[in-house]
Amino acid sequence: MGPVSDDTLDKALVAQTTAAAPRLLRDLTGFGWDEVMVLSEGTTADEIQSLTGARIVKGDRYVSSANLMVFRSSGQVVKAVMITADAFASPDLRRWFGRDVSVGPGPILRLT
Template sequence: MPEGNENLNSRVLEAATAGTELRLADATDFDWDEAGFVTEGTPAKDIEAAFGEAVTRENRYTGSPALFIFLKDGKVAKAIRIIPDAFFGEDAKKKYGRDVVLTPLDGQTGFLNWRE
């Protein structure tokens, strides 16, 4: 089920590299009402517990450093592989609404926090 999305991936990379905020809804062109992510190595059972559905056939997610999971009406609408390794594990396996913003640490580049 995980897929690539060059636009989203490049927007995330740009925000992480430049240390700028990115409103996730502005970087997507499909309908969703909640989103979250998991990091590489997350057990499949933990992903299913957090987002309500299996999104990988592997025992652990290993397709990229991060996997963004988008939900619509409580069901997985898309699971998108994200190449930049720019996210903190403490923000993972949580659901965020459409107002979520990927925010850099104060004046720093390289990492983004998920904030509503």
């Protein structure tokens, strides 16, 4: 399964950069999942596979300038979405968050 675009999710996350209140990420997605991880450009394919349990990118590394949000359900990757908002806080990268995660507002998005 390779990365895909999700225009609705992408626009909702971009809107969070100017929003006044946090939103539950699950309310922004139109599919089922119970864990999410954000990865950045340059992450190697081996790192992605080690972190997610799936071979998501072809080639040696993820080279898109978009962030990659990997969604899992019951430990299996269900979707890997390219997100154009390059606004996620560094401490939130490469770690799993559960279904109750919120996306904070502001120019740097925080997952809490």
